[in-house]
Amino acid sequence: MDNWGELIALGIDTIIFGICSRFYLKYSYSLNLVERAQRLGINPDISNLSEEERNYVIYQGDVKAIGKPIKGLNTPDITGVVQRLTIREHAIARNASGFWADQKNTIQETYNLVPFMLKRGEMIIHILDPLGADILDLDTVHNKFDNSSLSVMDHVVGFFNGVRQRGIETTEELLKEGSVITAIGEVSKGLDGNIQLSPPSQGYPYFITSMPVSSLLRKLEEQKTTYRWLTYLFGGIGIALAVIITRRLWLERQAKLRDEELKKKLEATRKERRQNARSGENLSENERCVVCRENPKEIIILECGHVCICEDCSEGITKDCPVCRSPITNKAAAFIS
C-alpha cells in the first residue's frame, strides 16, 4: 500500500474542510439573522412587537452602569462596566524545526463586571450576561510590558530548555461608560418591570459591539466570503486527492488482474506441454501417481521425500503426504532419469 501519504493528506484536508464549512455556515447564518433582526429606533414601544420580533432585536445606546461603575485600575478617571485583565508571558521558544520563535502564553485572565444598561432618549435597556456574547468589544485602556531581567545562568538554562522568557505583558480592557454600543439579542420585560436584553433563547448569536450595524454586517459578510473560498479550496483539494487515490487503486487492480491472467496462461501452456511430453501408455503401475493413477510421478514431497504424485494432483495436496501422512513443508519437481 503506497497510498498512506495521500490518505493522511485526505484525512487532514477533510478535517480542515469540515471546520471551514462550519464557519462558513455559522457566518452565513449570523448574517442572515442580523439582516432580518428588528431594529429598535428611539423610544420604541416593546409591547407593539410580536413574539417573533422580540426574539432578535438590534438596539443602540450609550453604556451606563446601574449603580457604581468599575474604575480603571491604572486610569482611575476612566470608568466602565466590564473589565478584562490579562497577564501574558512573552517568550522565545525553539520550535520543532529548531528555530527560535516568539510565543505568547496567557497566564491569567480575569473579568470584573457590574450591571449596566444602554440608554438612548427615554429608553433604557438592561444588558444581561454580557460575557455570554459571541462578540464583546472592549477598549484597551492600559498596556504594559515588563522586560525580564535574565541572569547569565537563566540564559544558559533557557538555551537548553528551549524557552527563554522575554517579559510579562499586562493589559487592561474596559467597556467604557458613555461609549455607544450596538447590542443584538432577545428583548423581554423582566420581573422587576425593566426592559432587558439577553442571549437569545433560540441559540442566535449575541453581540455587544462598538461597531454600527452596517460595519457588523460587513464584517460578517467578509468572514462568510473568506470561509466560502476556503471551503471551495479545501473541497477542491479533497476531490483532487480522492481522484488521485482512486486512479492509483484502479491502476494497481488492473496490473494485478493482468498479472493473474498472464500466470494462468503460462500455467495452461505448461500443463499442455507436460501432457504432450507424457507417454502414459507404457508406464508401469508403480510409476504412476498414487492419486490419479494415470500421470507419472513428478513431485517430491519434503520432508518425507516421497515421490508419489503428479504435478496436477499436487495442486490439491498441501497438508499431508498421501503415502506416509507426514506434514508437507515443501514440494519440488522430481527428475527421475
Ligand SMILES: [Zn+2]
Ligand atoms: Zn496424479
Ligand SMILES: [Zn+2]
Ligand atoms: Zn511421505
